[in-house]
Amino acid sequence: MISQIFILSSKGDHLIYKDFRGEVGKDAVTVFYEKVTALTGDQPPVVMSHKELHFVHIRQGGLYWVVTTTADSSPFTLVEFLNRLTTLIKDYCGSLSEKSVRMNFALIYELLDEVVDNGYIQTTSTDILKNFIQTEAVTSKPFSLFDLSNVGLFGAETQQSKVAPSAAAARPIMSSRGDQGGKSEIFVDVVERMSVVIGSNGVLMKVDVEGQIRVKCYMPSCLEMRIGLNEEFSIGKSQLRGYGAAVRVDECSFHQAVKLDEFDQHRILKVCPSQGEHVVMQYLLSDELPSAPPFRLFPTIERDNGGRLLMYLKLRCDLPPKRADREPCVSVCSRSPSLSQELSSPDQKAELRAETRAVHWDIPRFPGGAQLSALFKLEVPGLSSASMMEVGPVGLSFELPKYTCTGLQIRFLRLTPVQAGSSQRWVRYVTHSDSYTIRI
C-alpha cells in the first residue's frame, strides 16, 4: 500500500508530490530529504523510517523517487514498482531527467492518477494506459546537425539512414499521433552487462554476463512479433545444439507475455509488444566466456630513484579489428597527490580526481586489435614498499556497440500482420561494462 509518491531533485526541490491516502502530511517530503542527506556512507539508504512512516526510494536519472507507506509492505513490490514507474515515465516523456520531469509534470500527474488508486497499484501496462492518457509529452529538442545528415542530397537515402540515430529511441511513445506522423518503429536491443575480475596474473577470476533483450515499440497496434535467435542457442551446461560454436547461457527467463511454443524447436520468441519498453528475455552466463575478454592490461609498477611511483600500463583490445569501443575509461586507484603522464596519443587525456582518489585515463577511440600504453608518474609522500600494494585495482568502463559477449544474435524480426511500408525495425547490440576490474 502506498501512501504518497514524490519525486525530488537531487537538490531537494519538489518536482512531483501526490498523496493517495491522506494519512500523512506533506512534511514527509522534508523529513525524507533531511534523512537521506544525513546518511553516512555505511548506512543502507533504500528503506528509512520515521516514526510509523517508512520511506522506500530509488535513485534514477539523478532524481529521488520516493514511496511512503505506513503498513508493512513488500519491499520487492515497492522497489519493482518504482523501477517500473521510472521506465513508464521515460516511455511517456522520452527521457528521464530533472528537466523532462519538470516539463511534463501534468503528464506525470495524469499517469500517477491512473497507475495508483487509493494507494493500490492498478496497472502499469501501456496497453491499458494508452486509452486514458491524454496529455502529450513536451520534449526539448536541441538543434542537431545529425538530424540533417540523415537526409541525403535531393532526398536520396544515404548510407546513414540504414542506421538508427542513437537518440531515435529516446522519444515519447505518445507523440506518434503528433508531429512525427505515425512513424511506427520498433527497436529490439540486446544489451549485455559484463562484470569481470581478472587477476594480477591475467587469469579470469570471475565472469558474469547478464543480458537482456529489450523491445521498445512505438507502434500503436501490433499483433504479433516473432524474434528469431541463433539456432545454436542453448541453455544450461548439458544441452548443446548445432555444430558450430554454441551460444550458451546458464539461465534464461522470459517475460510472462512471451509465447514459447516455437522456442524449443526453432528458437523463436513470439511476443505481442505493447507500446513502450519491455524486457522480453533475460539471461545470464557465468564463469566462462566464449571468446577472450575484450580488454587485457599489462601493468608494470616500479619505484624510480626520485621517490616516485612509475606506473606503466599497456592496454590491449582483443576485439575483432572492425569493432571499436566507444570512449573507454580506465581508472586506477592511488592515494598520490600529484601526477605526471605520458600517453601514447594526443587525443587521450588523463587526470587525477581527488574525490575518487584515482587516475582516470580517457581514451576517445580504441579500435579492435590495437594496443595503447600510458606511463604515469605519481608523487607519493613517504613512499615505501607498502605503497605499491595500495595501487590498484584497475577498473575499466566501456561500451561496445554492435557486440555481444555471449554471441547471441537476432536472426530475424517478423511482424504479423505485415505492416505498411512505414514501419521500421531496428536491431541493436551493445555490451556495457558493469564492473571490469583488473587486479595489479
Added chain:
Amino acid sequence: MPYLGGEETVKELRRALSNPHVQGDPLRHRSTVLRVIRVMSQGVDVAGLFSEMVKACATTDVVQKKLVYVFLCSYASLNPELSLLVINTLRKDCQDPNPMVRSLALRNMTNLRLPSLVEYVQQPLTAGLRDRAACVRRVAVLGWAKLHSLQPHADIDAAVVNELYSMLRDNDPVVMVNCLRALEEILKEEGGVAVNKAIAHHLLNRLKECDVWGQCEVLGVLQRYRPHSEEELFDILSLLDPYLLSPSVPVMAATLGLFLSLCCRGLPAVSLAALRRAQAPLLAACGSASPEMKFTALCHVQLLLRSLPGLMGEHYKRFFCGYAEPAYIKQRKMQVLVELVNDDNVGFVLDELKGYCTDVSPDTAQAAISAIGRIGRSYSDQCLEILTGLLGLKQEHITSVVVQTMRDLVWVCPQCSESVCEALEGCEDTLQDSQGRQALLWLLGVHGDRVSSAPYVLEAFVEQVRSEMAAGVKTELLTATMRVFLCRPAETQDTLGRLLHYCIEEEADMNVRDQALLYYRLLHCGIEETRSVLQGRRSDPSLGVLIGRPAEPVSQWARSFNTLEPLRQCNAGAESAPQAAPYHLALDPEPSLDLCDPLNPSQDRQETAAAESVNLLLPGPSAGPLAPGPTAGPPAPGSGGGQLGLSLSPALSPQQFEHLWLGGPQCPHGEPGAREEEEEEECVCVQERMGVSPALQCSPPPQLQAALQRSHIQTMAFTPPHTLPWRVYLYTHTRWGGPAPRGPTLVLGELLYTGGAEDQEGEGEGGERGLRVTAKQRPRDDEAMKGFLQVLSGALHTSSTGSC
C-alpha cells in the same frame, strides 16, 4: 523565484483565470490551469484560487478537467463549502457516455476526502459497481474503501460488503483484486476478507489472469488461508510452483512468502525445499541492474542463509563486489560472502576481500577488514596473515580497524593470540582514533605478558594522557596498565603510579576518576584480590571452535520475509551483538567481592594524600605482599611493610660510587646466589645470575641506559659493547611507601658478562649462559634487595629482547 514571488503569481493567475477571453479560448484556458498546477507543485500556496478553479472544472476538455481535479483534491479539505459546488459537475460527469469521464469523475469525487460529501457520493458509487465498463467498476470498488476510511466508525453496510464479495467473480481481474483490497480495508476490524475454501480456490484459479501487482496482492491475501487437508495443501503448492520461478521478483517473493506461511509449521522440509528452489531467481535479483533491487534481494538472501547456511556456497562469485557499486551494496555483499565461506572457496573469497581492504572508501575498507576477521574465526591462519600484512601499510584507518578486528578475533579464537601479539609491535604510532587505541590497549592489557614492549607502549600512552580527549581510551588505559602491572610489575609500577596519580588528582571525567579510585582501593586489598578481579577471561567462554552458524528453523524469520524489516536492520546490529564485545567483561568487580572499605570522602583524601607524598604508589595494608612478579614466589606474609619504589636521587658521583663499592662487603667469587653477610648488619652483598640473553651486551649503551633509567636505576659506567668481559656499574635508592617502618637504602650493582668462556669451566649451574649480578646494599634490607633484583631483571629482559 516561485517562493519569492508567490503572492504576485497567485494574483496574476487569478486575473488570467477570470479573464473572459482566456475562458473563451480552450487552449489558453488549459495553459493557464497548467501554470496553476506547476506553481502548486513547486510549493506555492495557491489555495486562494479555489473558486476560480471550480469554475474551470466545467469544461469538455478532459485534460483540463484532470488538471483541475489535481488541484481540487489537494485543497478540498481547506474549502469544504466551496467544494460542494464541484459535486454537481462531478455527478453530471458520472452520467457521461464516455466511460473514461465516468471513472475520472467517480475517482475524484472520492478523492476529495470530505465527510460532508459522503451522502452525495454513495449513489454514484452504487451505480458504478454495476457499470458496464470495467474501468468504472475498478474505481467504484475502491471508492467504497475510501468512503469507509472517511468514516471509520460508521456502520458497515452489509449490502455493499455482499456486493463486493460477489464481485470477486467479476470478469476483470483488476476489479477482482480491487474487491479484495477494498474488503480488506472495510473488514479490517474483523480481520480482513474471510478466505474460505471456495474463495481461495477461485483466487488460485484466476491467478494467471492477473498482472504482476495483482498476483502479489492475491498471494498476500492467501497467506491467511489454511487448507483443510494435506492433500489440498499439496495441490495448492504444486499449482503455485511455477510462480516460485517467476521472472518477476515481487511475484517470486510473494509466492515464497505464501509457501513459508502454508508449511512452515507442519512441513519444515517442504519449506526448505521451496527455499532451495527460489534460490535461482533470488540470485538473479542480486545481479539486477537496479541497486535498490539488488539490496533488497541481498537482505533476503541473508534471511535464507539463517536457515540454510552455505546454501549458495558454490555461487560465491556472484557476491563479489562490482567496481562502481554503492558502498551499502558492497558491505551487504561482504556480509553474505562471510556466510558462504567453505573449505573450497575460502582462498578465493579471502583473496577478493583482500582487494577491498585498500578501497578508497574507508567504510568499505573497514567492512572488508572486519569480514576477514569474521572468516578468521574459522580460518584463522590465512586471515591473520592478511591482517598482519595490512598493518604494514601504515594507514591510519586501516590499522585502526585491523587492531579492532584482531581484538575481536582473539576474544573468540584464543589460539590466535600468539600471532596477534607478534603483529602488534610497533603499530601504536599509526593509531589515531580512539576506537583503534582502545582495542590496542585492551590487547596489551590482556596479553601484556606476551607483548614484550607492552609496558613501554603503555608508558608512552600515560605520558600523553593529559592531551587525551576520549574518556574511553583513559579507562581502557587504566585497566590495561593494571593488568600489565599484575604480570610485569617491575616495569609497570612507576607508569601505573603516575597514571593513577593523574587520574585521581587531575582528571575531570568522573568515570575515569572513579575507576582509578576503584583500582587504587583494590590494590589496598591485596594483590591476590586485584588479580582475581582484573585477570578475567581472555576469550569468550561461551564459544568453542566456531565453524558456521547452526541452522535456525524457518519459522524464526518467516514472518519478516518480504517485509521491510530485513532492510531496516542496520548492518551493525546483526554482526557484533553477541560475540564481539570483550570490553570490560572481566573488569566489572563481582558483587560478592568484598572491597575493603565503603567509599567515604575523608578516607579518600587520606589516600590520595598518601599517593602524593611518595612516588611509589601502592600503599597497602601491612599484610600486602611486596611487588609480586612471575619470577618471585609470594613472599612470606607479614614480612613486607609496604611497596617498594626506586629512585635516582640523591645522585652519586663516580668517586663516591667507587668508594662505596670498594668499601663494601665482598662477595665470594663463583658462588652465585650465595650471600655473605658481614658482621655489621648495615651492609649486604648479593650475587645472582640472570638468564638474560647475551644480545644485551651488543646493545648500544644509551639504549640500555635509557631502559634502566625508566626503572629508576642509574648506570654509572659501561664497558664498550662487544668486549669481553662486559661490565656495567649501576646504583639506585630504594624506598618504602606507606607507613613502612624502614628507611631508604642505597643499592650498588655490577653486571658482569663473561661470554661463553666461563661457562665452559663448568660451574654450579652447568654452563648456563647469563649475566652475573653483584649487588651491595646498605643498610641491609632483604625485601628491598629482592625487589630491586626483580626490577633489574625485568628491565634487562625487556631491553635485551627489544634490541634483538
